[in-house]
Amino acid sequence: MDLLDIAIVGGGPGGATLANIFASRGVKVALIERQKDFSKEFRGEALMPSGKEVLDQIGIDIDTENIKYRTVNKFNIFYKGTLIANPEPDFIENGEFRWVSQPQLLEKIIEKSSDYKNFSFYRGYKGQDLIYENNRVCGVKISGSNEEIDVKARVVIGFDGRSSMVRRKLNFSVKNYHQPSDVLWFKIPYPERAFPGSHAFFSLFPNSMLVCVAVYDEKMQVGWVIPSGSYGELKQQGKEKWIKFIKDKSPKEFSKHLQFCLDKNEISDPFVLKMTLDRVKKWNKQGALLLGDAAHTMNAVGGQGLNIALRDAVVCANYLLPLFKSKKLSNSDLDFAFDQIEKERLIEVKQVQQIQSRPPKFILINKFLIDLIFPIIRFIFKFKIMNRIVDKEWVKISKGFTKAKLEV
Template sequence: MSQVVIVGAGPIGATMALLLSKKGIAVKLVEASRDFKRLFRGEGLMPSGLDALEQMDLLGLLAEVPHRAIDAWEFLLSGRTLFRVDEPIEKNGKHYTTVVSQPHLLAAIIEQAETYPQFEFIQGEPVGDLLFSSDRVSGVKLASGQEITADLVIAGDGRNSVIRKKAGLKLTKLQNNLDILWFKLDSGVFAKSANIFYSILQGREGFGLFRASSGQFHIGWGLHADDNYDWQQVDWGEKLAATSPPWLAEHIVKHRESLTKPMLLSVVVGRCDRWSIPGLLLLGDAVHPMSPIRAQGINMAFRDVIVAVNHLVPLLTQSSADLSKIDAALPQIQLEREPEIIRIQKLQAQEIAQAELLHNYAFLRWGAKTFAPIIRPGIRASWLRRQKQLRQGVTKVCLVV
């Protein structure tokens, strides 16, 4: 039976480790952090991600961890509702977009993996380097000096992947960095109201707001290259209130002491031309970091795992590992997954471009506000068309092993 080392215990690493362990494959999951409580972890599960969890028999875990559904999407322009769409968007849709505590979900998945004797979780140990044998990756070397050999190394160590750099795989950036300030705010009297994802634009400035799995409001404020202020010097309670509709402005003022200091998320979007070298496969944000638009990072990660498992399990469960067949399968995983990733990244760029048009052109903002009742059906229909693939995925992904 083969041995696999997986680097990074995020959505890729946790689910991949569990699925391989279930098949009797020896797995060592290596995670640099001592816990899952990073400053920021995406929470949004689209129907595509929920479907992937269901196929992996993990959807039931949501009942055990903090989560809440999104009830609707509403777009506000200069205090006026441009349009609103209720969940689920799809006719006869069975999955609402859901926000989930990713740290709790990851812990629950790994807890399941730990019930299998062939699984080992090495936590608090960063990987320092890759091991090679005859120009093939043969394992990893931990920062402590410990060496772990493997028939295959899988990297799911995120957008700042150490493994990607050690393997010499180049990440091609696809657009300018997207800078977002992230805040949390007590939800107060709104704690039990409908969970609406608001996109709010007032003048040239705007932000998104929703209630997270914790019940708090999460706020994402977009920064722009032409902003004429230093975000570190801003009174954010005042600025957010000034940009908000009256009901939200009043709430922010009342609860401003609960408003957290802004956390800067500088997001790089890109893809590697190659997802693998002999003995090594990269998946998820390690090889195709996504924009935060519609939380595609975690959803695409789960779908990457399903395709990779389909290709790898038949090879890794053989009595003796055929390394040449394993290496030949790695480009096939990229070939199957890459078309969806390319399309989703283009759709995310289109969403950003729409927002940039309203940011840059006062005439468009005036026209959208003034003629909202007339143009609402067309704008709503256009938005819904773009959401279909962002929500459901582009290709059919089915777990078959």
């Protein structure tokens, strides 16, 4: 096989977008994705204006392409079943918070990339190991469809998510934010009577919380944040028991809806995911670069991970494309560019991870303290100044903390 310019391990939103940018600009790129069917991989689907901007730049207009999505236009916060706040961030009021089908979005990006002869897609091939030359990564050993292939490339990028093979093989050192929670995910039919329109809400109760979002297919995605390791016990108790626990603490109309879904057997099988939040201390090693969740694993808080991965792709392209165009591809040029990519992205990633590290810890603090804190929070938010401070944070969360514009 010819030497490629770039091999990207992982065809999630970040890897697929980066491959598309390179392919559309004449770089010889291979994208390696272990799943044949994108729906087999569970990932965040919250598309913020900051992520949409990236898709617009690669020619994917989510509003006109045949991709399922639903906008959310109301946001409420409940505590022990009582409404305590209904923030009105601009991006929600303006219908700019979209819940987008990732399998369909990824298929669309691949379809567009396939127009370029210099793009190859290894669908259903798993990156097994790295190939080295002079102690530097120069390719990936992949397997799939009963064959093994050595994909050799000048640059290898690990965009392979939270269980990254590239991170593991190169033994990157990691900063871990301890996350004391797991999330139990399931879907129910959208509770139209309880929340007419298209709502998202948080329902907080001592020691746990629900995150509920209107999603495409007339469904509601429910994430129940629970203390880590507690699912085993819940599972033993059975679905009826833990749904009853949620019901007893939820807003009344929603509670009725949950009972209705239970009776009709319309609650999807739940699955539990460990909340993970970490970051490698340096994003490149021996000529390989990590990006997206492989470099900085995001949890679901604030719906940021998908958007951050897309923005990593843009910044990476801004630095690497000029090198490939000018054929300035010495190891030191590449390593310098890798460092610049990390430096630029770290500003945003650090701020997002700071924000993401707080809620899980907060929820699990002593329940008496929570009972004390919430009335105080409600009181503070009666003052306009507090709302203005929070509004500024919403702008960053929706539009990004830094710029990530495709310049090549």
